[in-house]
Amino acid sequence: MPELPELAALAAFLDTQLRGAVVTKVQIVSFAVLKTADPPFSGLEGEVVTGVRRFGKFISLDADGLHFVFHLARAGWIRFTDSPTDIQLRMGHGPIAARLNFSGGPGPRGLDLTEAGTKKGLAVYVVRDPSDVPGIAALGPDPFSPGFDVDALADILGSSSQQVKGLLRTQSVIAGVGNAYSDEILHAARISPFALAKSLDRTEVQRLYDAIHTVLGTAVEEAHGKAPNQLKDTKRSQMRVHGRTGQACPVCGDTVREVSFADTALQYCPTCQTKGKILADRRTSRFLK
Template sequence: MPELPEVAALAEFLAEHLRGAVVTKVQIASVAVLKTADPPYSALEGRAVSGARRLGKFVSLDADGLHLVFHLARAGWVRFTDTPTDIQLKMGKGYIAARLSFSSAAGPLGLDLTEAGTKKGLAVYVVRDPQDVPGIAALGPDPFSPGFDVDTLAEILGSSSQQIKGVLRSQSVIAGIGNAYSDEILHAAKTSPFAIARSLDRDAVQQLYDAIHSVLGTALLEAQGKAPSELKDAKRSHMRVHARTGEPCPVCGDTVREVSFADTALQYCPTCQTRGKILADRRTSKFLK
């Protein structure tokens, strides 16, 4: 799933390449993907793109006052081309959920929203204001917003009895962080994923705050300027523990471990994060020891 760094780079790429381009055609190839009906998606046609921005893990394209907002979910992605095809998409066929065609000073452009697999979560909205999208209206503070300081984080954590891994992933608490970067942040902060949020003392909160900005900041720099086709590999290349089960931790050399759940998994380093303790894997144990 693309998270804050990749979505930010994607929005920047689209703003650069689509600004001034006119939407000539919109095709929706999946009934499930379109979450709004008013205004109709056809209302985008004939409008010029004035910009694109990231809101949490959403991307919003501004087209003369209307906004095409999309969330790529777990298996969604973007395919951008300057040699688009005129082929009409067939409803419910293939992995392309939506297609936008543009005319620009440089020539025709195309943007496909794609989704692999059978579990579909990609969502598209056409709205007058991005805040009309429920997921955006419910977003918590962005880690890079001016008001997000260590005191804000301390207040958030101090009021939560949840495990810190879940807090970091909750978009209504902190916007933009998902499964992968929460693993990386907790590793950098030397914090157990199962630590209770309100149990962290001030030093631990400061470590976590610093890790949020160092991990996401580094990833932002890695992703900046890359085309959509390169962003997934850029994300994978600098991960230290996420998706590295069985590999040596690059900090201490211990073996990276995994805890699996029904539809996801987390990775951590016992030496760096849990004082050497191996966390119970819920595939084989119902209880954490």
């Protein structure tokens, strides 16, 4: 699933490519992907793109006051071309969920939203204001927003009995962080993924705050300026523990371990994060706190 760094790069890329272009055609290839009915998506056609922004894990394309907002979910991505086709797509066929064509500005452009696999989660909204999207309205603070300082993080953690791994992934608490970067942040902060949020002392809170900004900040810098087809490889190349089960931790050399759940998994280093203890591999087990 794309997270804050990749989505920031996608938003910047699309802003550069599409600002000033005119939306010429919008096709919603799967009605399940469209979550709104008013205003109609056809209202985007003929409007000029005035900017593209990221809100948490959402991207909003502003077409002169109408906003085409999308969430790529777990298996969604974008396909961008400067040689678009005007062919009419068949409903429900292939990986394309939506297609937008553009003219003017920097020249013809095409944007496909694609989704792999059978478990569909990609979502599209056409709204008059991004805050009309429920997921955006419910977002917590962005890690790079001015008000998100170490005291704000301490307040969030101190009021929660949730395990810190889950808390970092909760979009209504902190916007933009998902499974991969929460693994990386906790490894950098030397904190167990199953530590209770409110149990962290001030030193641990400071380490976690620093790790959030270091890990995400480095990833944002690495992703900036890259085309969409390069971002997945860039993300994978930076991971120290996430997706590296069985490999050596680059910090201490211990073996990276995994905890598996029904539809996801996390990775961690026992030496760096859990004082050498191996975490149980099921949600209902007695986890290390």
